[in-house]
Amino acid sequence: MVQPTRNTSPRNFANKVLGALSLQRSWFKKLTKAIWILLMSFTVAVPLYFYVVSINLFGLFGEMPSLRAIENPENDLSSEVISADGVSLGRYFRFNRSQVTYEQLSPVLVKTLVESEDHRFHNHSGIDFWAYPRVIFGAITFNLQGGGSTLTQQLAKNLYTLDLDGPLAKAGKLPQRLIQKSKELIIAIQLERNYTKNEILTMYLNTVEFSSNAYGIKVASETYFNKPPSKLNQQEAAVLVGMCQNPDYFNPHYHADRSLRKRNEVLYKLYTRGHIAKVRYDSLKALPLELKYSVQNQNKGMATYFRSVLYPELSTWCREHGYDLRDAGLKIYTTIDSRLQHDAEEAVANHMAGLQQQFNREWRQRGLNPWVDPRTGQEIKGYLDTKIKRTDAYRNLVKHYGADSDSVGILLRAKKPMTVFTYHGERDTLFSSMDSLAYYNRFLQTGLMSMDPRTGAIKAWVGGISHKYFKYDHVRQGTRQPGSTFKPFVYGTAIEAGFSPCQEFADISPTIRLADGTTWTPPNSSGSHGSGDLLTMRRAMALSLNSITAQVMQKVTPQNVVSFAQRLGITSKLDAVPALCLGTSDVTLYEMVAAYCSFVNLGIYTQPYYITRIEDKNGNVLENFTPKTRQVMDELTAYKMIYMLRGGVEEAGGTSEGLSYDLKDNNEIGGKTGTTDNASDGWYIGITHNLVTGVWVGGDERNIHYPSWSFGSGTRTARPIWDKYMTLVYRDRNDGYDKGLFRRPNQKMDMELDCSQYAAMPEEEETF
Known part of the structure; x- marks a missing residue:
C-alpha cells in the first residue's frame, strides 16, 4: 500500500495510488490471460497428444493395438482336460491360465478387489483423476500411498504387450514411461466403452499373474487354497488381492510374513471403508495363513499318464484344425470318471507300496539285485555300466571330457544333493548318477x-x-x-x-x-x-x-x-x-x-x-x-x-x-x-x-x-x-x-x- 509522505501533495499521492492499482490490474490481466492460454493449450494439447500417440504419428510412439484387438482381446489360455463327471483333470499350458465368468467369482472377492485396488471403480470411465493429486503429493513428500492406475488401466497392461519401439519411446526412461502410461490410458477408455464394469473386473482377475506359475484367479485359487474362486472366503480373497501389486514379493508360500501383513492391510481398507465391522476385522487379522499350496504341472493332479499319452494326439488334432493346444483355451471332455480314477490310483498306491517292500526284502535276502539272467538265476554283470551309457548324464560328460576320460567315471560316481521318489513322499539325499540308476531300477511298475x-x-x-x-x-x-x-x-x-x-x-x-x-x-x-x-x-x-x-x-x-x-x-x-x-x-x-x-x-x-x-x-x-x-x-x-x-x-x-x-x-x-x-x-x-x-x-x-x-x-x-x-x-x-x-x-x-x-x-x- 502506498503511504503519503510529508513532502507529497495530495494530487501526487493520488496519482501514485492510481498508478499502483493500474499496475496491479495489468499484472492480473496478464496472469489471467496466461492462465487462460495454459488452460486452452492444455485443453487442445492433451487431446492432441493422445490422438497422435493413438495413431502413432510419423511412427514416433510405436504401434497401438488395433480397435478390433481392443474390442476382442486375445489371451493365452491353458487348454483343460475335463472328466466325464465334470472334474478338471489338468491343463496343457504355456502360461497356466484358465478363465472364469463373473458369476463364478465370490462376491467377497469382487468387493475386496474393488475396495483395495480402485474404490472409485464404479464411478470413473477408466481414469481416476482424483488419484493423481495423491500420487503427485506422495512423490513430492517421498511418501507414496499407491499408484494412480485404475483397474481398467491395469487390465490394459495385462492384456497387451505395448509397442515401445518408436524413436520418442527410445529417447529415455522418462519419455518411455510417459508413452506407456499414455497408451494404457487410451486403451482403458476404449475398454470402458466396450465392456461393462463386471466384464472388466472379470477380465482383470482372469489376466493377473499370481506367481507360482498361476495366471488368473481360477488357477490361483486352486494353487494356494485348492478351491474354485467362487468358494474363497474373506481372508483368502484378501491374500490373493494383496498379491496383485507384487505377486512374487507377497507370495504366501515363500514369504508368509509379508503376505500376512499385506492381507491385513487389505482387510484394514475394508474396515475403514465400512465394509466389515471392527470386531470382524480384529478376528480376521488374528487368523494365520491357511494354505493348501500345490503348484500345478503335468506331474500333478489326476490321470497324469493319461494326459501325457493324450497330449501328442491332441497336438496333432490342433495342428490340423489351426489351434495351439497350449494357449487356445480348449475344453477337452473325456470319458475318464474322476471317482473311478481316484479309486484306481488309490488301489495302485496302496498295493504297490507293500509289494515293493517285499520285493526289496526278498532280493536282499538273496544278496542279489533284481537284474538277473532268467536262464542262470545270476545277476547280470555290468548291467548298470551298460545302462548308464544310455543316459543324458553320461552323454553330456562324454561330450565335455571325451569317452576315454577318467573324469567321466569319476563324475558319474560323485555324490550330489538329489530329491528322490519314495512311497512315503519325496526324500532329499546324496546320490551319484550311478546310485540314482541303481535305486530307480529296483522299482516295480504297474499299469491299470x-x-x-x-x-x-x-x-x-x-x-x-x-x-x-x-x-x-x-x-x-x-x-x-x-x-x-x-x-x-x-x-x-x-x-x-x-x-x-x-x-x-x-x-x-x-x-x-x-x-x-x-x-x-x-x-x-x-x-x-x-x-x-x-x-x-x-x-x-x-x-x-x-x-x-x-x-x-x-x-x-x-x-x-x-x-x-x-x-x-x-x-x-x-x-x-x-x-x-x-x-x-x-x-x-x-x-x-x-x-x-x-x-x-x-x-x-x-x-x-x-x-x-x-x-x-x-x-x-x-x-x-x-x-x-x-x-x-x-x-x-x-x-x-x-x-x-x-x-x-x-x-x-x-x-x-x-x-x-x-x-x-x-x-x-x-x-x-x-x-x-x-x-x-x-x-x-x-x-x-x-x-x-x-x-x-x-x-x-x-x-x-x-x-x-x-x-x-x-x-x-x-x-x-x-x-x-x-x-x-x-x-x-x-x-x-x-x-x-x-x-x-x-x-x-x-x-x-x-x-x-x-x-x-x-x-x-x-x-x-
Missing part, C-alpha cells in the same frame, strides 16, 4: 486300465507309480508278454469252432513237434506235465493249466488263434507258433482290455475311446467323438466265454477264487491271471457286467525279475490291485457302477450253461 464294455469309454487309466519320476506309460506304450491272460483267445477260438466249455480233456502235456524239428512239451506252472485227470475246458482255464491249453491250441491251430485275437482288437504282432497259447507275443494292456470287452459286450468290439468332444474357449463344440464298433463273434460264443471266465472265480482252486467275498457276493465276476515264465510280468484282467479292468505289474525293463515265479504271479502282484480297485468302486454309490449280472444273449441258448449237467459232444465233431 478300466473300460466300460457297453460304450467303449475308458473310465480310469494309471500308467505307472509316479509320473514325475517314471514317465513311461505302461497302459498303451509298454508291450509285454501277457502270459496266461492270452489263453481266453485260444479257448474262444475253440468255442467258435463248436467246442463246449464243458468238453473234457486229459491233464497231460502234449509233445508238439516244432518247425525246426525240435519238440516242445509245456509243463504246468507246478512244473509237472499233468495229473492225467479229465477236466472240462472251463475248469482247465480256471486252473490255468498249460497242458490242456496246448492241446486245444493243437486242435484249433495257432494261425486261427491269431486271427481270432486280431478280430478282437489285438493289433500287436502275434507269432503263429504253438507257444503262443501261453502268451509269448508282446501286447499292450490297452489292447487286452478292449479285447476282453468284446466278450462282455456279447461279441461286439468297441474301439476304446477317451475323448467325447472338444470345445473352443467360448464353449462352441468343435468336434464330437463317437466310438467305432464291429461284430467280431456271435452272441453265444461271447457268452460262453463269459461263462469260461467266470470259472476262475467259481471253480474250486480257480485263480480268481481268492477274490474278496464282498466282491463276489450278489455279483457275477470273471477273471484271468497271467504270469510270464521268466518271472518278469504279472497280469490280471477282471470282468463285470459294466467294467472290464486290466492290471499289469513288472519292472520298467524286462531284465528286472521277481525273486521267484510264485512271487511274481498275477495272483500275487496284479490281482490284489483289481480287488482293491473294485472294492473302492462298489463303495461309491454315486458313480453308476454297481454289482449285477452279465447280459444274456437275445437268441435262445441250447441250454443254460452248467458243466455238471452238460453232455460233452464227441471230440472229433469239435475239431477243425
Whole structure:
C-alpha cells in the first residue's frame, strides 16, 4: 500500500495510488490471460497428444493395438482336460491360465478387489483423476500411498504387450514411461466403452499373474487354497488381492510374513471403508495363513499318464484344425470318471507300496539285485555300466571330457544333493548318477486300465507309480508278454469252432513237434506235465493249466488263434507258433482290455475311446467323438466265454477264487491271471457286467525279475490291485457302477450253461 509522505501533495499521492492499482490490474490481466492460454493449450494439447500417440504419428510412439484387438482381446489360455463327471483333470499350458465368468467369482472377492485396488471403480470411465493429486503429493513428500492406475488401466497392461519401439519411446526412461502410461490410458477408455464394469473386473482377475506359475484367479485359487474362486472366503480373497501389486514379493508360500501383513492391510481398507465391522476385522487379522499350496504341472493332479499319452494326439488334432493346444483355451471332455480314477490310483498306491517292500526284502535276502539272467538265476554283470551309457548324464560328460576320460567315471560316481521318489513322499539325499540308476531300477511298475464294455469309454487309466519320476506309460506304450491272460483267445477260438466249455480233456502235456524239428512239451506252472485227470475246458482255464491249453491250441491251430485275437482288437504282432497259447507275443494292456470287452459286450468290439468332444474357449463344440464298433463273434460264443471266465472265480482252486467275498457276493465276476515264465510280468484282467479292468505289474525293463515265479504271479502282484480297485468302486454309490449280472444273449441258448449237467459232444465233431 502506498503511504503519503510529508513532502507529497495530495494530487501526487493520488496519482501514485492510481498508478499502483493500474499496475496491479495489468499484472492480473496478464496472469489471467496466461492462465487462460495454459488452460486452452492444455485443453487442445492433451487431446492432441493422445490422438497422435493413438495413431502413432510419423511412427514416433510405436504401434497401438488395433480397435478390433481392443474390442476382442486375445489371451493365452491353458487348454483343460475335463472328466466325464465334470472334474478338471489338468491343463496343457504355456502360461497356466484358465478363465472364469463373473458369476463364478465370490462376491467377497469382487468387493475386496474393488475396495483395495480402485474404490472409485464404479464411478470413473477408466481414469481416476482424483488419484493423481495423491500420487503427485506422495512423490513430492517421498511418501507414496499407491499408484494412480485404475483397474481398467491395469487390465490394459495385462492384456497387451505395448509397442515401445518408436524413436520418442527410445529417447529415455522418462519419455518411455510417459508413452506407456499414455497408451494404457487410451486403451482403458476404449475398454470402458466396450465392456461393462463386471466384464472388466472379470477380465482383470482372469489376466493377473499370481506367481507360482498361476495366471488368473481360477488357477490361483486352486494353487494356494485348492478351491474354485467362487468358494474363497474373506481372508483368502484378501491374500490373493494383496498379491496383485507384487505377486512374487507377497507370495504366501515363500514369504508368509509379508503376505500376512499385506492381507491385513487389505482387510484394514475394508474396515475403514465400512465394509466389515471392527470386531470382524480384529478376528480376521488374528487368523494365520491357511494354505493348501500345490503348484500345478503335468506331474500333478489326476490321470497324469493319461494326459501325457493324450497330449501328442491332441497336438496333432490342433495342428490340423489351426489351434495351439497350449494357449487356445480348449475344453477337452473325456470319458475318464474322476471317482473311478481316484479309486484306481488309490488301489495302485496302496498295493504297490507293500509289494515293493517285499520285493526289496526278498532280493536282499538273496544278496542279489533284481537284474538277473532268467536262464542262470545270476545277476547280470555290468548291467548298470551298460545302462548308464544310455543316459543324458553320461552323454553330456562324454561330450565335455571325451569317452576315454577318467573324469567321466569319476563324475558319474560323485555324490550330489538329489530329491528322490519314495512311497512315503519325496526324500532329499546324496546320490551319484550311478546310485540314482541303481535305486530307480529296483522299482516295480504297474499299469491299470478300466473300460466300460457297453460304450467303449475308458473310465480310469494309471500308467505307472509316479509320473514325475517314471514317465513311461505302461497302459498303451509298454508291450509285454501277457502270459496266461492270452489263453481266453485260444479257448474262444475253440468255442467258435463248436467246442463246449464243458468238453473234457486229459491233464497231460502234449509233445508238439516244432518247425525246426525240435519238440516242445509245456509243463504246468507246478512244473509237472499233468495229473492225467479229465477236466472240462472251463475248469482247465480256471486252473490255468498249460497242458490242456496246448492241446486245444493243437486242435484249433495257432494261425486261427491269431486271427481270432486280431478280430478282437489285438493289433500287436502275434507269432503263429504253438507257444503262443501261453502268451509269448508282446501286447499292450490297452489292447487286452478292449479285447476282453468284446466278450462282455456279447461279441461286439468297441474301439476304446477317451475323448467325447472338444470345445473352443467360448464353449462352441468343435468336434464330437463317437466310438467305432464291429461284430467280431456271435452272441453265444461271447457268452460262453463269459461263462469260461467266470470259472476262475467259481471253480474250486480257480485263480480268481481268492477274490474278496464282498466282491463276489450278489455279483457275477470273471477273471484271468497271467504270469510270464521268466518271472518278469504279472497280469490280471477282471470282468463285470459294466467294467472290464486290466492290471499289469513288472519292472520298467524286462531284465528286472521277481525273486521267484510264485512271487511274481498275477495272483500275487496284479490281482490284489483289481480287488482293491473294485472294492473302492462298489463303495461309491454315486458313480453308476454297481454289482449285477452279465447280459444274456437275445437268441435262445441250447441250454443254460452248467458243466455238471452238460453232455460233452464227441471230440472229433469239435475239431477243425
